[in-house]
Amino acid sequence: MPTINDVARAAGVSPSTVSYVLSGRRPISAETRARVQAAIAELGFHPHAGARALASSKTNVLALVAPLRVDVNVPVIMQFATAVVTAARTHNHDVLLLTKDEGTAGLERVAHSTMVDALILMDIERDDVRLPAIRRLKQPSVLIGLPADHAGIACVDLDFEAAAALALRHLAGHGHRRIGLVGPSPAVYQRQTTYADRFLTGFLRASADLGLRTATHPTEPGTDGVRAALADLDTELPGLTALVVHNEEALRPLLDLLRAAGRRVPEDVAIVAICPRDVATSMPVNLTSIDIPAHDVGTLAVETAMRLLDHRRVEFTRLLEPSLAERDSCREIPPSHR
Amino acid sequence: MPTINDVARAAGVSPSTVSYVLSGRRPISAETRARVQAAIAELGFHPHAGARALASSKTNVLALVAPLRVDVNVPVIMQFATAVVTAARTHNHDVLLLTKDEGTAGLERVAHSTMVDALILMDIERDDVRLPAIRRLKQPSVLIGLPADHAGIACVDLDFEAAAALALRHLAGHGHRRIGLVGPSPAVYQRQTTYADRFLTGFLRASADLGLRTATHPTEPGTDGVRAALADLDTELPGLTALVVHNEEALRPLLDLLRAAGRRVPEDVAIVAICPRDVATSMPVNLTSIDIPAHDVGTLAVETAMRLLDHRRVEFTRLLEPSLAERDSCREIPPSHR
DNA sequence: TTGAAAGCGCTACCAT
């Protein structure tokens, strides 16, 4: 492998000139630049990443800490990862993939050994045990999620409170007054990933603001869990006309159960789902949904990391505005029936 | 951040001794080792990855090139990735995540700039355009998949030919004589990812060997595609009693269609699916399946890479034996009905 | 506009 010295020699310049041609951090005459670039191309020169990192204290690598359990959210995680890698490349960075399993030790390992310039972490819990370590690192972090104490840490996520409010406003606007929430599994609440709480908070507040009758229910996985949730909601809220479903996994069993019970969607029950677009559109009924904008969130996380590295101003808490796509699972209740 | 020199000073030894304590490449007296380790712990020393890479020509990083399109196979890809990262960590390596989108340029970039010691590539096509580049790299590669010309390149995959034969043997053993193959989408065949061909080859050969009547059909995505495939198979093979399904996405629509048509599984139609275990067990009918052992394949890929790096012997083509899990979608045809 | 040279923090060879 040729080195910068080989290139310098071939081009008849000093190594520093080659370096400056590469980095653009110094004006270079057009002809010198041309000679250097020709030499680079001819020799097939590529700067040695380790040498660069050592000399410049920059690795051009981002750590992405992902929950790599085999989970229901797999598609969403993949969308985040794809967005992060793609966005990182547009900023000339690569991505080192860590599992959440490694915990605090993993972060510290890659940070302390100077393998990465910044970290992006997914699946942040309310009182995430990694937060103290994150605060101590010399590299900046961007969290995808919102822990309880996020002072001084950059966080990016969908605004789940606003999402809940948006779902209820949509349904209320269609004349629905009795609305049930099919929530995430108890495991999600226990894991304290805060999106569940934030959604619930927004749901309850909007319910009060809009003067709705609502009931909420966490949902155990599997058809049995969904059946139980539906039964409880029906009991607590007789005559409910709409459901908000914040649980991807529950969608299909829910639709099956409703069909089996002879309850049509949207004629008898309206549904707003919170899930990735392609999940909403691959169901037996094309579901009106609020998208989980994994791509945007991932891209924004990378952009935030880049700003932090450049010492540019960042908003430390960025909650993306939800947007609702109307499809076929909500219909207007005629005023006479309200 | 403390350096190796700081540690050496604190422990009253030379930097090289610290280095040897770290690497274990030289005998060190117990007491010296203890002093050095105490100094390391006290100072919170972590070797600088770039400096290490520069001095030793080893990065302890593996590249994982994954197809990060948002695809049907997402869960399988995640399982590969998880296995690779986990296995890499047990060998003290980290994983740099690249997208297949970057193509040959991406491989060359990370290889030429010495960011990685070896590469693991997924989603290999029959005449993969990256193969020539892969052969030229100074770093070894391990392919997950089997291209047409794989001479001299380490490849790891499920033995899809054997998988097809296993599926047919199982069904034949249960008395089935007319068996249809619900294949992958035409897009998969066009993309020339060879697992589709290999499965088909194995299917046709075993069909002949076992004296079966079979028909095969690629399957367009969506319920309509599955409906068309099923109709064609029924036409080509009237009275078929079993289906082999090599298409995850088709499974649910297929089961829905069969139910709608009043054809019971397994009483009227037996099914063997080729898919991850959790997909097979999350269907309305618990499906007898041949697992795609993503975890094993990923782990083996890493192990193979490690052997290559250590200049140990490797088998260049490792096709893992398929295994079939009996569940509820195949039943014995009574001899009187065969 | 360009060059010279001092590091960056390690590893591994050559000594002892």
Next chain:
DNA sequence: ATGGTAGCGCTTTCAA
């Protein structure tokens, strides 16, 4: 069993 030290291939300051 341990130490000294010359690089590894860059970046960046200081000089011109």
